[in-house]
Amino acid sequence: MTPARNGLTVWTPLPPERNGIADYSAILLGGLAAHYDCRVACDDWLGLTPAGIAVVDPALAHRGAGPRVLHQIGNNPGHGFVLHGLRGMPGVTTLHDPGLLYLHETMGAAGATIRAGMAAALPGLAAVYGRQHREHGIQTRANHLLFDLAGEVLARSRAVVVHSAYARNRLRLVHGPAATAHVAVIPHFVPPGALPDRAAARARLGLPQDGFLVLTAGFATAVKRFDWLIEALALAIGQGAALRWIHAGAERPEEYALGAAIAARPAVAARAHVTGYLDEAALDDHIAAADLLVNLRFPSGGESSGSLARAFAAGTCCMVSDTAAYAELPRDAVLHLPLTGSVGLLAEALCAMAAEPARAAAIGALGRRHAEAEMALPAVAARYRDVIEESLGRPVAPDAPREVVSTLVLEAGPRLLARDLEAVLAGRRGPCRLLLAVPDLAALADLTLDRPGLLGDLLPLAARLVSVRVEAAPRPGLLLDLDLGGAA
Template identity: 65%
Template sequence: MPLDRLTAFTPLPPERNGIADYAAMLLGALARHYDCEAACEDWLADAPPGIAVVDPALAHRAIAGGDGRVLHQLGNNPGHGFVLEALRRVPGVTTLHDPGLLHLRQTAGATRDTLLAGLRDAPPAFARYARGVAAEDRWSRADHLLFDMAGEVLARSRAVVVHSRFARNRLRALHGEAATAHVEVIPHLLPPFAAPPREEARARLGVPPDAFLVCTAGFATSAKRFDWLIEALEAVPAAHWVHAGAERPEEFPLSAAIAERPALRGRARVAGYLSEAALTDHVAAADALVNLRFPSAGESSGSLARGFAAGVCCVVSDTGAYAELPRDAVLRVPLAGAAPALAEALAALAAEPARARAIGEAGRRFASTEMALPAVALRYRALIEASRGRPVASRPAAPAKPVALALALGPGLTAAAVARALGGVEGPCRLLLAAPDLVSLADLSLERPGLLDGLLPPWAALRAIRVLDGPCAGLLLDVDAGQRGARAA
């Protein structure tokens, strides 16, 4: 019996995005229950075996009657702009990895008026402040915690998944019981990998067997409180530290902050973005995985799940979603006096390695029960099926669609012909340069270097390009046809 189709709008590896990794793992498990396809902007993305990657701009056409099975993976960074656009077209179940979404909307090019419109329903306690910030374009770090832009997601989703009761309660406090009745807590999944033995991982990394190694992972953001960790490590001379992830200097200049502390010289380093295998080795080699968070808006942590899977002692802030974890499965650090409390905790773990191993094993047992991938996939399947008939809010009014044009791409296509086709267009335009197949397209590209530069008129700016295969092979161009004044010049 054929399986029902499930379309997931999501980023996928190799995008450097923890949600992309999450989505790939979840899709691999959901493939036991559905005929899955992934709608992803990167047409060369690494989907799990047997799962096709399709163009998100076209995928919605195959979803029958607007009542197909759809899953959106939505996070708060630029790589999820196309997912938000897909949710506006096609309702479905949405995993809301971060309730705020302000950074996503800003980096996706939302205008000031758009941001203001999204804040109309802000809670009265800070509605006036929120609108003032948006109107004057004076954003600060605190605004990403204070602002809530999830109302559209709640309205357009048949169901919403969050990973903690904290995140659900935050949404309920801001939007009310009625608007959040369809929000369900499904724990973050446990990565389905076998962590190498600690000794093997250390041997590959060149870490001495008797060293006390602290690991942090993921993007280095200010909310992960590296300032607290750096202060704590100065007081624990036995500890070595590696950050297994990329820096975001505009948020927290991690390397510079380490360099300013002579006491950390030679025992702290930033590894940068790592391959899957290298990241696994770094986590498995650690005695403690530190995952602090303040302020917290209820966001989830893939690196914490990885630490659980490896059986490493996880040290977390006693706040937000982390406060829901069993007390024997993690080591919690209070927010008040966090740096000295963290120093005391790390010194105790370094002096008593057996305690660190016991906490790590308790964390592994907890996660293998609550966060196991097959169980998480079954909960998603139940929610997808149960929510199919739930009504959603009407799709918000969209700006006028860009003009769509098509021309045959071949040796005879000239710049004058393209200019004539674009002559009546003002503003955004989608232009398909159709080819018989990809082989013909490749041959033409070799014969005519700088093909698009030679074809597009100077007043037509190329914004995006996509290579299409199949019955509609060719180049799909997103073009801004500019202004008449610019053309006349």
């Protein structure tokens, strides 16, 4: 008789959410399934998992859960429910990006809570750089770079996984050795299985078999230094380099106006294309078809890159910034671009490799060899297993005390209007707890089915929804935690 295997509950977003960590988690689950009976707590019950792995409602994840829990947390709105899960079910946390300030903002954390997290890690800097936030409610780019707000994750996790020594050392510098003694480094894995053949990928994409293709990937943001790349491409094209550039990803004009920057350089625009968001198969085709993946970061917070791992697996030559986690990659496996004189050096490299593509192919082959030795999924999953098992006896800090606020009650029925809620909230500021009361849970189910956009219709613009949960007793209903502004 085969002995029963231990269960593992994984809190994470899942595909089809447009979130690189969702893709990471879906693939990692396939590796973890070799060691555990996995299930996933996800706020999208239609999330995609490997065969045989169930998705459970985060509100019910505690039922039948054992001590083995893994949280996947990144710095974007898709991970708010994971942070809530960590508060209730401590376990191992993969911290994909230590800079969690944006996550807390999008979760509706009160200003005082955010500033307390900033000051707890770097009190001297918080006194200076937190002034604009404290006095005017303005969050600067410097704040997002300097303050990670990872203290709660470190305290509530039995172990924390990061993808580079740089990320571990950064946490240690900010939070101290004692608070980070349980941080382990596990590299980003390469996807299992072979990526597409270069010729076949180009054929599917309608690209010519010859010609040097430069690729960038993912969401277009300022830290990926498209400004450097566009200027370098213009220089290289002006010197006669025969190449084309594709950005395999979506533009985020509110962060970086990529289309406008390309249009301002007509020579580059004639050889450039932005695909928009791509599914996994299309992204793999673009990476396999490329001669060079340019993956720059400055400034870097120590984040990892799924597209870089895919390029390693495809044997595509990669160019990275010589900084942070990227500086740890073997010098023969990637091209490292210095942070000084970057534009001119990048232009020189583009000209040289476009003239002799075999040089790029040779570097790509060494990158694939490195990935096969250090980043294979079974090895990464086994290291996760070791961290999870070793963490089981480690205590965690008690959950941070929550501000106690009185609960307002509003009878919720089919005729409930926004003005009814406005009347209850009139004159209130700061944290607020509101119960939309119903006779029983059956009535609540009927109400939410009849009015699926209920909260969006009811809540005033000034009210930020921090959390919502179903209450069965002492009075049934929807319990809302709100931030009405004006506090702190």
